[in-house]
Amino acid sequence: MATSRPGFIRKTKQREVILSVLRGTDTHPSADWVYQEVRKVLPNISLGTIYRNLRILVESGEAMELAFGSTSSRFDGNPKNHYHFICDQCGNVYDLALPVDHGIDKKAQEISSHKVVSHRLEFYGVCNECNSSNHTPNRGS
Amino acid sequence: MATSRPGFIRKTKQREVILSVLRGTDTHPSADWVYQEVRKVLPNISLGTIYRNLRILVESGEAMELAFGSTSSRFDGNPKNHYHFICDQCGNVYDLALPVDHGIDKKAQEISSHKVVSHRLEFYGVCNECNSSNHTPNRGS
DNA sequence: ATAAATGCAAAGCATTTGCAACCAT
DNA sequence: ATGGTTGCAAATGCTTTGCATTTAT
Numbered sequence: 001m002a003t004s005r006p007g008f009i010r011k012t013k014q015r016e017v018i019l020s021v022l023r024g025t026d027t028h029p030s031a032d033w034v035y036q037e038v039r040k041v042l043p044n045i046s047l048g049t050i051y052r053n054l055r056i057l058v059e060s061g062e063a064m065e066l067a068f069g070s071t072s073s074r075f076d077g078n079p080k081n082h083y084h085f086i087c088d089q090c091g092n093v094y095d096l097a098l099p100v101d102h103g104i105d106k107k108a109q110e111i112s113s114h115k116v117v118s119h120r121l122e123f124y125g126v127c128n129e130c131n132s133s134n135h136t137p138n139r140g141s
Numbered sequence: 142m143a144t145s146r147p148g149f150i151r152k153t154k155q156r157e158v159i160l161s162v163l164r165g166t167d168t169h170p171s172a173d174w175v176y177q178e179v180r181k182v183l184p185n186i187s188l189g190t191i192y193r194n195l196r197i198l199v200e201s202g203e204a205m206e207l208a209f210g211s212t213s214s215r216f217d218g219n220p221k222n223h224y225h226f227i228c229d230q231c232g233n234v235y236d237l238a239l240p241v242d243h244g245i246d247k248k249a250q251e252i253s254s255h256k257v258v259s260h261r262l263e264f265y266g267v268c269n270e271c272n273s274s275n276h277t278p279n280r281g282s
Numbered sequence: 283a284t285a286a287a288t289g290c291a292a293a294g295c296a297t298t299t300g301c302a303a304c305c306a307t
Numbered sequence: 308a309t310g311g312t313t314g315c316a317a318a319t320g321c322t323t324t325g326c327a328t329t330t331a332t
Contacts, residue, residue: 010286010331031322046289051322053287067208072321085255097252108264111238114226117266123249125258151306151311172296187314192297194312213296 009060015053017041022054022063022077028084028093030072066093068122081118087127094127150201156194158182163195163204163218169225169234171213207234209263222259228268235268 021037022029029037035050054075057063064076068086074093083096109116162178163170170178176191195216198204205217209227215234224237250257267275 008286008332012287012331014288044289046291047321048290048323049288055323065210067210069206069208083249085249085253085257087255088258094253094255096249098249105264105266108224108226108237108239109266112226112235112264114228114235114264114269115267115272116226116264117229119262119264121260121262123246123253123255123257123260125246125250126256128255131256149307149311153306153312155313185314187316188296189298189315190313196298 009056014038014042014045014049015056017045018050018053019057019062019077022057022075025077026095028066028074028076030074032072034075068093081120083121083123085123085125085127087130088124089126089130092127092129096123150197155179155183155186155190156197158186159191159194160198160203160218163198163216166218167236169207169215169217171215173213175216209234222261224262224264226264226266226268228271229265230267230271233268233270237264 017038018034021034025037027033031047031050031054034054035045035047038045038050054063054065058065058075061079062077064079066074066076066084068074078095081100083098083100085094085096086092087094105116105119108114108119158179159175162175166178168174172188172191172195175195176186176188179186179191195204195206199206199216202220203218205220207215207217207225209215219236222241224239224241226235226237227233228235246257246260249255249260
C-alpha cells in the first residue's frame with residue numbers, strides 16, 4: 001500500500017527536458033525562451049508547465065532565478081553562486097569568472113546587525129559585442 | 142516665440158510631491174505605496190501618473206529602481222550607489238552603511254573584457270526584527 | 283489505486299499606453 | 308499659444324491558478 005508518499009516529486013519527461021535545456025545554454029533565458037526550446041522536443045507542453053517546473057527547480061536548488069529590471073525573470077541552470085554582467089545596451093547576461101567573496105557577508109553582518117547569509121552581485125556596462133559594433137566607423141550614409 | 146522648447150520637462154505639483162514622498166522614507170516603497178501616500182496630499186492623482194513620474198525620476202538620476210523577486214519594483218529616493226539588505230522572511234529592504242567598492246568594477250572588467258561601469262550588490266538573510274520575533278520563546282501552547 | 287503533474291484557458295497583477303482635457307511655460 | 312502632463316480607462320505582458328484529465332509511482 002505504501003505506493004505513494006505525499007509531498008513526493010515525480011520525475012516527468014517535461015521537467016527533465018526543461019532542466020536539460022536550462023543546463024544546455026549560458027544565455028540565462030526567460031521562461032518563454034525555455035518554452036520555445038522545449039517545444040521542439042515536446043510540442044504539446046504548455047507555458048504553465050514551464051513556469052511550474054522552473055519554480056520547482058529553483059526551489060529545489062537546481063536552478064536560479066534572476067530578476068533585473070521590471071521585465072521578465074531569467075533563469076540560470078547553474079545553481080551555485082556566481083556573479084553576472086548585464087549589458088545596458090542589449091540586455092544580455094553573462095557569467096563572470098570573478099571569485100565569490102564570502103567574507104563580505106560577514107562584513108555586512110557586522111555593520112548591520114542583520115543575519116546575513118548570502119549576497120548577489122551584478123555588474124553593468126556595455127558588453128564586448130555592443131562595444132565593437134558601436135565603434136565600427138560608418139563610412140557612407 | 143521661444144516660449145517653449147521641445148524635450149523640456151515641466152515642473153508639476155504631482156512630480157514634486159512624488160519626489161518628496163520618496164525622499165521622506167527609507168522603506169524603499171513600491172509604486173503603489175507611493176501612490177497611497179501621495180494621494181493623501183493629491184487625492185485625484187492617478188496610478189499612471191505615479192508610474193510615469195517614477196520613471197522620469199529614475200531616468201533623470203533623482204531616484205533608483207530596485208527589482209528583486211519577480212514581484213513589483215521598489216524605489217529609492219537616494220540616487221547614489223549604496224548597498225541593500227533584503228530580509229528573506231519579511232521582504233523589507235534596508236540600506237547598508239557598507240562603503241561602496243569601486244575597485245571591483247575594474248577587477249570585473251579585467252577578467253571579462255566587457256566595459257564595466259557600475260555594479261549592484263544586495264545581501265540576503267534574516268533581519269533584526271524577524272530574528273528577534275523568531276527567537277521569542279513560546280512557553281505555553 | 284492514488285496523488286502528483288499536465289494542458290488548457292481563464293484569472294491576476296504590475297505596469298504601460300492612448301487620448302481628450304488641462305496647465306506650466 | 309504650445310506641447311508637456313494629467314486622469315481615466317483600456318490594454319499589455321508576465322506569471323499564476325482552477326480544473327478535468329493524464330501519468331508516474
